[in-house]
Amino acid sequence: MPTFQQNVEATIPALRRYARALTRDADIADDLVQDTLVRALRSEHLFHGGDVRSWLYTILTNLNRNRLRSLARRPVLSPIEDNDAPDLAGPEAGGRDIERALATLVEDQRNALLLVVLEGLSYREVAEVQGVPIGTVMSRLARARVQIKTYLDGGRPALRRVK
């Protein structure tokens, strides 16, 4: 039977993947993973069984939400790209395209989609991570897919609201 720490350690590569997709920045992503690990190890005594992996995803998702919230409070935001249209076809461009499409999503939708599609969590697990009913997870997923399709099809999506 693996120990708590072994379970945490085994999840690190997947946490890095999820964090990278969420933040689109390797350094910020690894900071987020590091903070998640610090938090998890400190709160080990609060973990009462269950799936360590889902619990780690929950912590990372919450930390990223906190991070975005603090970003929103800063007066200086990143400049608006004027070439924000979908890239031309090509293997390299394809990756950036999907990245940008993901960036146009509302945070909760992006979390839900990535947890299902990239991290392979079940709808039920995502509902636990997000603290919402499964129906809400499914509608987030549906809206995320519609939005990404609109973006990739070249339709300029509605400007994302900066909170």
Place this chain on the structure above:
Amino acid sequence: MINRDSPVTEDELHAYIDGELPADRMEAVTAWLAAHPEQAVTVASWRAQSERIRARYGAILEEVVPERLTLDQVIRSDRASGRSWKIFAAAAALVAFFAGGATGWFAHGASVGTRTSSFAVANEALDAYKLYVVEVRHPVEVPGTERQHMTQWLSKRLGEDLRVPDLQSIGLKLVGGRLLPGPTGAAAFYMYEGASGERFTIYCAKAATPASAFRYTAGERAAAFYWADGKVAYVVSGPADRDKLEKVAKAAYEQMERDDAKRS
């Protein structure tokens, strides 16, 4: 199962590509898609999205995990970081002052005199909540393990007999506390944390009005319950989930009431 004849829902189309469709609906959904080519194209595009996302980020799983993210290193650096918290706390207090400047501080300045009120205190508390809730390494000046010392220190600075509620019964651990500048002088600030990292804070300052009812204020992402009780105003802040926040506020309130009863 006679399920094959009931209509196919959009939820089922998502479940179909995410591998969540019950086996007894598989046949019905594939048959429906065969009969509806337009929707089949949409479903194929959703599947392609998933594949592109996996293609873009899948390789990260194979990367060597950087040294700083190995558990040994995380544990070691977490211990080492405890030493520098005092310097950081001073810096954080300055940031608090300037970050509050743009809106919170002037807004509260404008309301002083007319309604210093618990509302100004609540705004102050929400700003403090938003500032410190994002802190991972240095959220507090005094750790929760030094509860008694913290209570004495903050009581002395506020000039009021304070209590630090124990919220373990609703799954919240005391992270610790800090001293902050408030609208009526010094303010005490306690932080609590749940098992999955959600944080709540309690902010205490000298009350402008002797007593007030339980009030609620909500921003886009954070919310607060506040009330004044004798000489002290309390603000319980947390994520904008009213039910959960109310539970926390009530637990804190009841416990402080109980302590008061015991002491008097």
